[in-house]
Amino acid sequence: MKKLGVKERILQTASKLFYFQGFNQTGINQIIAEAGVAKASMYQHFRSKEDIAVAYLIERHAMWMRQLSNFVSVEKDPKDKIISCFDYLIERVTEVNFRGCGWQNIITDLPEDHYKIRNQVLLHKNDVRAWIKATLKEVKEYSNEEADTLGDEIVILLEGAIIQSQIQKDIWPIHSGKSVCKKIINKNIDNYIV
Amino acid sequence: MKKLGVKERILQTASKLFYFQGFNQTGINQIIAEAGVAKASMYQHFRSKEDIAVAYLIERHAMWMRQLSNFVSVEKDPKDKIISCFDYLIERVTEVNFRGCGWQNIITDLPEDHYKIRNQVLLHKNDVRAWIKATLKEVKEYSNEEADTLGDEIVILLEGAIIQSQIQKDIWPIHSGKSVCKKIINKNIDNYIV
Amino acid sequence: MKKLGVKERILQTASKLFYFQGFNQTGINQIIAEAGVAKASMYQHFRSKEDIAVAYLIERHAMWMRQLSNFVSVEKDPKDKIISCFDYLIERVTEVNFRGCGWQNIITDLPEDHYKIRNQVLLHKNDVRAWIKATLKEVKEYSNEEADTLGDEIVILLEGAIIQSQIQKDIWPIHSGKSVCKKIINKNIDNYIV
Amino acid sequence: MKKLGVKERILQTASKLFYFQGFNQTGINQIIAEAGVAKASMYQHFRSKEDIAVAYLIERHAMWMRQLSNFVSVEKDPKDKIISCFDYLIERVTEVNFRGCGWQNIITDLPEDHYKIRNQVLLHKNDVRAWIKATLKEVKEYSNEEADTLGDEIVILLEGAIIQSQIQKDIWPIHSGKSVCKKIINKNIDNYIV
DNA sequence: TATGAATGAGCATTCATTCAT
DNA sequence: AATGAATGAATGCTCATTCAT
Numbered sequence: 182m183k184k185l186g187v188k189e190r191i192l193q194t195a196s197k198l199f200y201f202q203g204f205n206q207t208g209i210n211q212i213i214a215e216a217g218v219a220k221a222s223m224y225q226h227f228r229s230k231e232d233i234a235v236a237y238l239i240e241r242h243a244m245w246m247r248q249l250s251n252f253v254s255v256e257k258d259p260k261d262k263i264i265s266c267f268d269y270l271i272e273r274v275t276e277v278n279f280r281g282c283g284w285q286n287i288i289t290d291l292p293e294d295h296y297k298i299r300n301q302v303l304l305h306k307n308d309v310r311a312w313i314k315a316t317l318k319e320v321k322e323y324s325n326e327e328a329d330t331l332g333d334e335i336v337i338l339l340e341g342a343i344i345q346s347q348i349q350k351d352i353w354p355i356h357s358g359k360s361v362c363k364k365i366i367n368k369n370i371d372n373y374i375v
Numbered sequence: 376m377k378k379l380g381v382k383e384r385i386l387q388t389a390s391k392l393f394y395f396q397g398f399n400q401t402g403i404n405q406i407i408a409e410a411g412v413a414k415a416s417m418y419q420h421f422r423s424k425e426d427i428a429v430a431y432l433i434e435r436h437a438m439w440m441r442q443l444s445n446f447v448s449v450e451k452d453p454k455d456k457i458i459s460c461f462d463y464l465i466e467r468v469t470e471v472n473f474r475g476c477g478w479q480n481i482i483t484d485l486p487e488d489h490y491k492i493r494n495q496v497l498l499h500k501n502d503v504r505a506w507i508k509a510t511l512k513e514v515k516e517y518s519n520e521e522a523d524t525l526g527d528e529i530v531i532l533l534e535g536a537i538i539q540s541q542i543q544k545d546i547w548p549i550h551s552g553k554s555v556c557k558k559i560i561n562k563n564i565d566n567y568i569v
Numbered sequence: 570m571k572k573l574g575v576k577e578r579i580l581q582t583a584s585k586l587f588y589f590q591g592f593n594q595t596g597i598n599q600i601i602a603e604a605g606v607a608k609a610s611m612y613q614h615f616r617s618k619e620d621i622a623v624a625y626l627i628e629r630h631a632m633w634m635r636q637l638s639n640f641v642s643v644e645k646d647p648k649d650k651i652i653s654c655f656d657y658l659i660e661r662v663t664e665v666n667f668r669g670c671g672w673q674n675i676i677t678d679l680p681e682d683h684y685k686i687r688n689q690v691l692l693h694k695n696d697v698r699a700w701i702k703a704t705l706k707e708v709k710e711y712s713n714e715e716a717d718t719l720g721d722e723i724v725i726l727l728e729g730a731i732i733q734s735q736i737q738k739d740i741w742p743i744h745s746g747k748s749v750c751k752k753i754i755n756k757n758i759d760n761y762i763v
Numbered sequence: 764m765k766k767l768g769v770k771e772r773i774l775q776t777a778s779k780l781f782y783f784q785g786f787n788q789t790g791i792n793q794i795i796a797e798a799g800v801a802k803a804s805m806y807q808h809f810r811s812k813e814d815i816a817v818a819y820l821i822e823r824h825a826m827w828m829r830q831l832s833n834f835v836s837v838e839k840d841p842k843d844k845i846i847s848c849f850d851y852l853i854e855r856v857t858e859v860n861f862r863g864c865g866w867q868n869i870i871t872d873l874p875e876d877h878y879k880i881r882n883q884v885l886l887h888k889n890d891v892r893a894w895i896k897a898t899l900k901e902v903k904e905y906s907n908e909e910a911d912t913l914g915d916e917i918v919i920l921l922e923g924a925i926i927q928s929q930i931q932k933d934i935w936p937i938h939s940g941k942s943v944c945k946k947i948i949n950k951n952i953d954n955y956i957v
Numbered sequence: 958t959a960t961g962a963a964t965g966a967g968c969a970t971t972c973a974t975t976c977a978t
Numbered sequence: 979a980a981t982g983a984a985t986g987a988a989t990g991c992t993c994a995t996t997c998a999t
Contacts, residue, residue, distance in 0.1 A: 187959085203484040205399040209994055219960045221996080230994065281483060285538060289480040290397035306542055333551040340548075341535025344479055348500055354534075357527040365558055381983075403969055413985045415971075420983090424969065575962075591872035593787040597990055607964045609992075614962090618990065673926055674871040677863060678785040694930055721939040728936075729923025732867060736888055742922075745915040752947055769980085791973055801981045803975080812973065963997075971989065978981080 188226040190216045196237040201278055204234060204287045231295050234287065238301040241283050246308065259319040260366050263335060266313075267342065267359035274346045274355060281347030285340075310336050331365065338362050382420040384410045390431040395474055398428055398481045398492075425489050428481065432495040435477050440502065453513040454560050457529060460507075461536065461553035468540045468549060475541030479534070504530050525559065532556055576614040578604045584625040589666055592622055592675045592686075619683050622675065626689040629671050634696065647707040648754050651723060654701075655730065655747035662734045662743060669735030673728070698724050719753065726750050770808045772798045778819040783860055786816060786869045813877050816869065820883040823865050828890065841901040842948050845917060848895075849924065849941035856928045856937060863929030867922075892918050913947065920944055 185193065194216040198207040209230055213223050227233045252269040253262040273279060280286065284302040291298060314332035317323055323331065342358030379387065388410040392401040403424055407417050421427045446463040447456040467473060474480065478496040485492060508526035511517055517525065536552030573581065582604040586595040597618055601611050615621045640657040641650040661667060668674065672690045679686060702720035705711055711719065730746030767775065776798040780789040791812055795805050809815045834851040835844040855861060862868065866884040873880060896914035899905055905913065924940030 202487075205484050206486060208992070210992080220994095221961080222959055224995070225958070225960095285479075285542070286483040288542060289475065290399045290484040292400055293396065302542060306539070330551075330554070333547060334555045337532060337535035337539055337548055337551045337555065339535070340539045341531035341533070341552075344483075344538055345500070345531055345534050348479070348482060348496060353527060354531055357524075358531050358535075360524070361528045361531065361555060361559055365555055402967070404967075414969095415986080416984045418970070419985095590875065593872045594874055596988070598988075608990095609965080610963045612991065669871060673867075673930070676930060677868040677926075678787050678872040680788055681784075690930060694927070718939075718942070721935060722943045725923035725927055725936055725940045725943065726919060727923070728927045729919035729921070729940075732926055733888070733919055733922045736867070736870060736884060741915060742919055745912070746919045746923075748912070749916045749919065749943060749947055753943055790971075792971080802973095803982080804980050806974070807979070807981095960999085961997105962999100964995085966993080968992065969990100972987080974985085976982105976984080978983100 187216075187218055187222055191218055191223055191226060191233065192236050192240065195233045196240065199234060199237050199287070200241075200283050201280055203280075205290060231297055234295075235297045235301050238284065238287070238298065238305065242301075242305045242308065245305075246312070250312075259316045262316055263313060263366060264359065264362055266335075266339060267355055267362060270339065270342060270346075270355045270358075271352055274343070274352050279347070282340075282343045285344055306336075309339075334365060335362055381410075381412055381416055385412055385417055385420060385427065386430050386434065389427045390434065393428060393431050393481065394435075394477050395472055397474075399484060425491055428489075429491045429495050432478065432481070432492065432499065436495075436499045436502065439499075440506070444506075453510045456510050457507060457560060458553065458556055460529075460533060461549055461556060464533065464536060464540075464549045464552075465546055468537070468546050473541070476534075476537045479538055500530075503533075528559060529556055575604075575606055575610055579606055579611055579614060579621065580624050580628065583621045584628065587622060587625050587675065588629075588671050589668055591668075593678060619685055622683075623685045623689050626672065626675070626686065626693065630689075630693045630696065633693075634700070638700075647704045650704055651701060651754060652747065652750055654723075654727060655743055655750060658727065658730060658734075658743045658746075659740055662731070662740050667735070670728075670731045673732055694724075697727075722753060723750055769798075769800055769804055773800055773805055773808060773815065774818050774822065777815045778822065781816060781819050781869070782823075782865050783862055785862075787872060813879055816877075817879045817883050820866065820869070820880065820887065824883075824887045824890065827887075828894065832894075841898045844898055845895060845948060846941065846944055848917075848921060849937055849944060852921065852925060852928075852937045852940075853934055856925070856934050861929070864922075864925045867926055888918075891921075916947060917944055 191212065195207070195212045198212060198215070209220070209223070212233070213220050216223075227236065249266065249269055252272070253265045256262045256265050284305050287298060288302045310332060313335055314329055317328035317332050317335075318325060320328065338358040338361055342354045345354035346352060385406065389401070389406045392406060392409070403414070403417070406427070407414050410417075417427075421430065443460065443463055446466070447459045450456045450459050478499050481492060482496045504526060507529055508523055511522035511526050511529075512519060514522065532552040532555055536548045539548035540546060579600065583595070583600045586600060586603070597608070597611070600621070601608050604611075611621075615624065637654065637657055640660070641653045644650045644653050672693050675686060676690045698720060701723055702717055705716040705720050705723075706713060708716065726746040726749055730742045733742035734740060773794065777789070777794045780794060780797070791802070791805070794815070795802050798805075805815075809818065831848065831851055834854070835847045838844045838847050866887050869880060870884045892914060895917055896911055899910035899914050899917075900907060902910065920940040920943055924936045927936035928934060
């Protein structure tokens, strides 16, 4: 259980470094040094640094979706599932060394030709967006169009909350996002006044 | 009118490159080559690459605030001023080569010790936030507390809209943000239905 | 016999340059150019310029001690061994391109934070000092205290002789040092008159 | 009395820096910054960095000789004057920030073509040597030849004592040098046993 | 499958000096 | 007499990648 394979060790080390130091701040040398792997061995498993990043993003995506759906699964009402997404964010943001959204971080300052990474970021963001819309469609009172529209709005709230938390090093943005989310998720007027 | 001073040329070139290619993707060599300046001349005007970035952010901040307040000045009602912030974003996002928020982009993958840049990003974000709150406080029906709360919420919407636009290379996030903004800015129930 | 390994070639080239032109006068670029090695190859074998200098000093120390003890081994009497140290110096000083003591030279104008080099210089100087004292302790007529005192005095003579030779580009300082050494090494008065 | 001329300010600043940081460790920029002088003004007063160093060495030489002869002037016996040279060294060495002999330090790691500095170092060393010999010639019991020989020997002791003090960061080398000096300066046998 | 050795291009920064004003 | 602006060359060092074994 202890001794991971070479590829796993590289990916695990790189994932930690890419997220906590940043993609540009992490060199191949640091990865192989901390993973305890020879350089050429690394290039046997991954064709390039970009490919490691792609693997990192894929794994992170799986983990993220799993943890999120896990976290919200305690709620029965789909509306509450969506609202509790913000509580999930709070859990993430209050972790030590929180460094924002791994996908936002990697795409904002990336060599122009790293298409695979750009693609991976889009995949993640669209999966989250799709999951939110699908969840909203479980709400009877919403039409499909209403669910789609509302889904996009909630995506914006989540994105804004997370990046602003990172910049401000504070959780007020999550609370603000959650507050707006609660307002817009209910057609019912009484819920509107927060 | 053509021949700028050396410092201006450096800053102008660096600003373009920092925004359109990213801070890490832009080397000092490219800056001086495109600005047509000797390396040591550059270092006479700026102590470090970080200092150039700070100057870029300061200038961009001034421009951004000026253009924003200019843009919204056609509106009289403070609520409309805030809503038209999203129209300002649309104008920005639809520019060719739109690359998202210069401040978000530079801070998400930055060497740990670049404090001056981090500080500049915070200054910008807080100035925008303060401007929004101040504008909302002109609305009679809001108490100070309501204006502050609402201001934070709108900040989240703007941030989310802009980064999601960048990732999606689309303007639907701005429209979604604006839509939410219109909902929450009015206490009046009738405005709720979009 | 001709084709040395890369590391050996770097060290050999750097040693020559550090000694004959000085540490500050020798740049990494010159070392790799003359060694015929790529820059990154060099940094694979040595973490820094300082580390190359340390390797150079370690190797030079081994050589110096080996040659010295070899040179004086023709003498049986420990006193004569010590005196012939000055003859060893003469051999060194009369070599073409003599540039003084490698350890003195490197430490006198050194960036403040080069601790490893400073440490290496101290190691060398103290090894020489210890060797001299140990040799003197073989002399029956000396008490341990006398040997220690005399050892320190001879160290001073050697140091003074070598640096003054370097400055004057002459060997009279070695002869003067040797002359004093002969005077003080004998308790016997008759030897006092040179 | 406070406001020095530009040239004096440059020389004073450079002298401090050359001695306490080293010649190679001190750049023109630091000199002009700390002297509060424009770069071109500096080059108006001194043709090159080397020329500043020459001026520094000349001034230091004058100061050194003045202070030394002052220090030893309390002694009447020329032998005692010579011996008290070592006490003068002790005074120097125990000063805070003692960094060894300014002339030794500058010559050991110097660009090959800095002839003026090399020359200045020789001038200083030979002046000291001449002064010692002249003082010894006042001793009646010495022949001219004996004074010359002894003078060279004492030069070696002083040089060795000072550089070893610098390396060891200790004053035992001065005491050792002084001890030898006392032994060799007296023909009288009784003084020989320390 | 695994690896240590090697690489060329690039990094940000500093150097002593000169020039136009 | 004094200066701010400008420079080319060099500094030590790191990058992601490839190759020979």
